[in-house]
Amino acid sequence: MNFSLVDSGIPCRSFRAVIVGSGTAGYNAARKLYDLGVHDIAIITEGEKMGTSRNTGSDKQTYYKLTLAGGDGDSVSDMAETLFSGGAMHGDIALAQAAGSARCFFELVSLGVPFPHNEYGEYAGYKTDHDPRMRATSCGPYTSKYMTEALECAVKSKNIPIFDGYRAVKILRGGGRACGIVALCPALINEKNRYGMAVFLADNVIWATGGPSAIYSESVYPESQTCAHGMAFEAGAAGINLTESQYGIASLGFRWNLSGTYQQVIPRYFSIDESGNEHEFLTDYFPDTGEMLGAIFSKGYEWPFDPRKIFRGGRRLSSLIDLAVFSEKRRGRRVFMDFRRNPAASEHGGSLDFSLLPDYARKYLEKSGALLPLPIDRLRKMNEPAVSLYREHGIDITLEPLEIAVCAQHNNGGLDADIWSESTALAGFFPIGECAGTFGVYRPGGTALNATQVSSMRAAEKIAGSAPVTKPDESEISRDIADMISFFDILSRPRIRLPREEIFARRKEYGRIMSECGAFVRSPAAVSSAISSVRSCLSSFEADYAGAAPALMPEVMINRDILITALVYLGAIEDYIAHGGKSRGSYLVTERSIDELIAEGRDIETDEEHFSQVQTALYSGGEMKYAFSPVRPIPERELWFENVYNEYRKSSVKTPLSHK
Ligand SMILES: Cc1cc2nc3c(=O)[nH]c(=O)nc-3n(C[C@H](O)[C@H](O)[C@H](O)COP(=O)(O)OP(=O)(O)OC[C@H]3O[C@@H](n4cnc5c(N)ncnc54)[C@H](O)[C@@H]3O)c2cc1C
Structure with a gap:
């Protein structure tokens, strides 16, 4: 050499x-x-x-x-x-x-x-x-x-x-x-x-x-x-x-964990197929609306996917949401979280029907002074910086939904x-x-x-x-x-x-x-x-x-x-x-x-x-x-x-x- x-x-x-x-x-x-x-x-x-x-x-x-x-x-x-x-x-x-x-x-x-x-x-x-x-x-x-x-x-x-x-x-x-x-x-x-x-x-x-x-x-x-x-x-x-490793739901445009208040305000999840049809897919996975709302709320503090939190004794829990998001994407659809509207199944007279929420979730929102009509109202009340953070990164969640996926976060x-x-x-x-x-x-x-x-x-x-x-x-x-x-x-x-x-x-x-x-x-x-x-x-x-x-x-x-x-x-x-x-x-x-x-x-x-x-x-x-x-x-x-x-x-x- x-x-x-x-x-x-x-x-x-x-x-x-x-x-x-x-x-x-x-x-x-x-x-x-x-x-x-x-x-x-x-x-x-x-x-x-x-x-x-x-x-x-x-x-x-x-x-x-x-x-x-x-x-x-x-x-x-x-x-x-x-x-x-x-x-x-x-x-x-x-x-x-x-x-x-x-x-x-x-x-x-x-x-x-x-x-x-x-x-x-x-x-x-x-x-x-x-x-x-x-x-x-x-x-x-x-x-x-x-x-x-x-x-x-x-x-x-x-x-x-x-x-x-x-x-x-x-x-x-x-x-x-x-x-x-x-x-x-x-x-x-x-x-x-x-x-x-x-x-x-x-x-x-x-x-x-x-x-x-x-x-x-x-x-x-x-x-x-x-x-x-x-x-x-x-x-x-x-x-x-x-x-x-640890995986959980996050936004893709600006990469950020959607944990805590982002979920506790109960946003609307939807997917869009190749022809542009919108679908609130979570209702396919959660036949019971109360259970679905409880699972979305709980995702706030149960952020990482956890196989023990999909089903328990017949109940449907927060990690079923991760699976639902994954399945939608496998079908070639894009998935979004939307703070401008409530999940359709829970909407009543332009507001969330809070009577459908499990007690722990309703009480939490009540104590936080956040029994307000829309997810974005609740988010602003509970955590205004969560809204401005996205604005600082060029995304206005008061006007547009967030594209999401279940993402790798930690090894x-x-x-x-x-x-x-x-x-x-x-x-x-x-x-x-x-x-x-x-x-x-x-x-x-x-x-x-x-x-x-x-x-x-x-x-x-x-x-x-x-x-x-x-x-x-x-x-x-x-x-x-x-x-x-x-x-x-x-x-x-x-x-x-x-x-x-x-x-x-x-x-x-x-x-x-x-x-x-x-x-x-x-x-x-x-x-x-x-x-x-x-x-x-x-x-x-x-x-x-x-x-x-x-x-x-x-x-x-x-x-x-x-x-x-x-x-x-x-x-x-x-x-x-x-x-x-x-x-x-x-x-x-x-x-x-x-x-x-x-x-x-x-x-x-x-x-x-x-x-x-x-x-x-x-x-x-x-x-x-x-x-x-x-x-x-x-x-x-x-x-x-x-x-x-x-x-x-x-x-x-x-x-x-x-x-x-
Ligand atoms: C969204 C998110 C939220 C998190 N939240 C928390 C939390 O709440 N609590 C918590 O404890 N942890 C959290 N973590 C994890 C935590 O932030 C990281 O584990 C930690 O910051 C890693 O620090 P580090 O110094 O090991 O690596 P990094 O901060 O990733 O630094 C690696 C450095 O190495 C450089 N580098 C890499 N390869 C090369 C190379 N080949 N040559 C030269 N330079 C190289 C990189 O450019 C960088 O400077 C979170 C992680 C994410 C992604």
């Missing part, structure tokens, strides 16, 4: 740690490393303004933490137990997330994130889903945005270098561990560096790349969030609980990591935040944001306490880079250019496969046909992307990552079903059609058997290996102070003072 990195014109820099991603997890890792004395670091991001944390939110975006107000006892053990009881969750990770909760929360408070408290400084909480206490808090619709901005400010005040506009496309391995990344930055393209490559060598690679949003076409993640799990699998990192599984957030299969590689699959089957709302902070803090502590690593053999790295250049050469050689739109159209098509077959409705036959489709897209990849311009290589590589990720995720679903896995969490496993299930109206049998197990995944050379193993329990641990004190003094864990 005659490739030399030094002569290649490709910039190559070396750091103690690189952090890929600039969301709440990535910024916090950088900030913590710096405070622990590790200053030889850099953040690499495809776009500082991109990703989920900065660009998303919800009716009341939740942060889950240890109780910090009032007299209801709470403890680290209690919170760990709550997280652990969500199923398929390791006890030691649940414990670490609970133990780090108060500390991380107060760090955010001291950075200026406006979490509300009373005049005595108590951070009162509310109850969120799967929460036995009242541990949730919120800064309003934009909690994660405020967190990102505060953390970004802290990072910038320390002058930590940020390489903005760099898309990581490969994780480098050397000496049996992660040793850096290759990124593409179109601004670097020149005669010598034809694809704008940049190499970042590092003793430790922190992967803060967020959830695999773009494997789905129907997703409520922000458009700027795509997917970076595939290259981690290729580098040898393991996956865990890849079957577990509970992801890359497998230990209690320090280091990959279980690839040393020196630290998946943190949402890309680390530490959430189990059911999780209290708001734990994702807690996890971004705890995992990043712990990864920083581990790295700060570790010895520097011997630099990798340059020939090993050069080979990888030369292979990558050859791959880009093959793609870019044809003179006829592949249009940019074609790359995005293909991405949409890959997402459609996953949204239809590997999202919240999963049939064994559809999953296996989706696997064949994805495999065939991967095998024709070079031919399909022939003619891609060098400046478009980052987008091409995103599509490749999506395909690899989708393949490993679909394989996990297939393996879970083959092991007898049933519906659970936020998905339905069924061999029968939705219409048959609905006609039958029976409770869905959910999975118990795999609750105390995790499924792990490894990918190599296009093939996957899956295995089930028991969850690790919450550890018995030493809490006698004198002993903890002595152990702590001997340990390598760093504090901000240890390096001074």
Whole structure:
């Protein structure tokens, strides 16, 4: 091989740690490393303004933490137990997330994130889903945005270098561990560096790349969030609980969860077929109008699809709405939510007939002073910002309906990591935040944001306490880079250019496969046909992307990552079903059609058997290996102070003072 990195014109820099991603997890890792004395670091991001944390939110975006107000006892053990009881969750990770909760929360408070408290400084909480206490808090619709901005400010005040506009496309391995990344930055393209490559060598690679949003076409993640799990699998990192994600009803034009008051005001759902005929389809699924209105109302606080909330003892519940929306779309119809009119079956004299509502819903609206004629009147009364939010994004819900779908919102599984957030299969590689699959089957709302902070803090502590690593053999790295250049050469050689739109159209098509077959409705036959489709897209990849311009290589590589990720995720679903896995969490496993299930109206049998197990995944050379193993329990641990004190003094864990 005659490739030399030094002569290649490709910039190559070396750091103690690189952090890929600039969301709440990535910024916090950088900030913590710096405070622990590790200053030889850099953040690499495809776009500082991109990703989920900065660009998303919800009716009341939740942060889950240890109780910090009032007299209801709470403890680290209690919170760990709550997280652990969500199923398929390791006890030691649940414990670490609970133990780090108060500390991380107060760090955010001291950075200026406006979490509300009373005049005595108590951070009162509310109850969120799967929460036995009242541990949730919120800064309003934009909690994660405020967190990102505060953390970004802290990072910038320390002058930590940020390489903005760099898309990581490969994780480098050397000496049996992660040793850096290759990124593409179109601004670097020149005669010598034809694809704008940049190499970042590092003793430790922190992967803060967020959830695999773009494997789905129907997703409520922000458009700027795509997917970076595939290259981690290729580098040898393991996956865990890849079957577990959360799905719910969201608007498509402007991506936003339609939870809380959007549902509690009881909007009208309708679909439109190819000939433009409008149909209020929910009445086909709910013969009883009162039950339908109750289900719409309940969707407000039962937002994620849940197979246990479709039927119960013959009653029809809120998750039947998700299935109804899905079925309508399968029939080729577009589906909408309309705040300008009441559901026709409940309208009486230009108003909702409130006598049809279940007691709990009527009382709630009454207490809120919202027994008003139209959904939009009720929404304005209860939550005016919910209306202005859409207006700020160019949609006036007083004049037009919202197009909706059941969208992917959060990945509970992801890359497998230990209690320090280091990959279980690839040393020196630290998946943190949402890309680390530490959430189990059911999780209290708001734990994702807690996890971004705890995992990043712990990864920083581990790295700060570790010895520097011997630099990798340059020939090993050069080979990888030369292979990558050859791959880009093959793609870019044809003179006829592949249009940019074609790359995005293909991405949409890959997402459609996953949204239809590997999202919240999963049939064994559809999953296996989706696997064949994805495999065939991967095998024709070079031919399909022939003619891609060098400046478009980052987008091409995103599509490749999506395909690899989708393949490993679909394989996990297939393996879970083959092991007898049933519906659970936020998905339905069924061999029968939705219409048959609905006609039958029976409770869905959910999975118990795999609750105390995790499924792990490894990918190599296009093939996957899956295995089930028991969850690790919450550890018995030493809490006698004198002993903890002595152990702590001997340990390598760093504090901000240890390096001074
Ligand atoms: C609609 C919605 C509502 C939500 N509500 C809640 C809630 O109420 N409570 C809660 O706890 N959680 C909620 N979540 C989840 C939570 O917001 C996310 O889990 C969290 O923000 C993820 O943070 P992160 O730092 O891990 O990733 P992100 O914030 O997604 O950051 C990823 C970063 O990595 C960058 N990146 C990705 N790939 C590459 C690459 N290859 N090269 C370079 N850079 C790359 C991205 O551009 C981005 O900067 C919600 C999510 C959604 C979509």
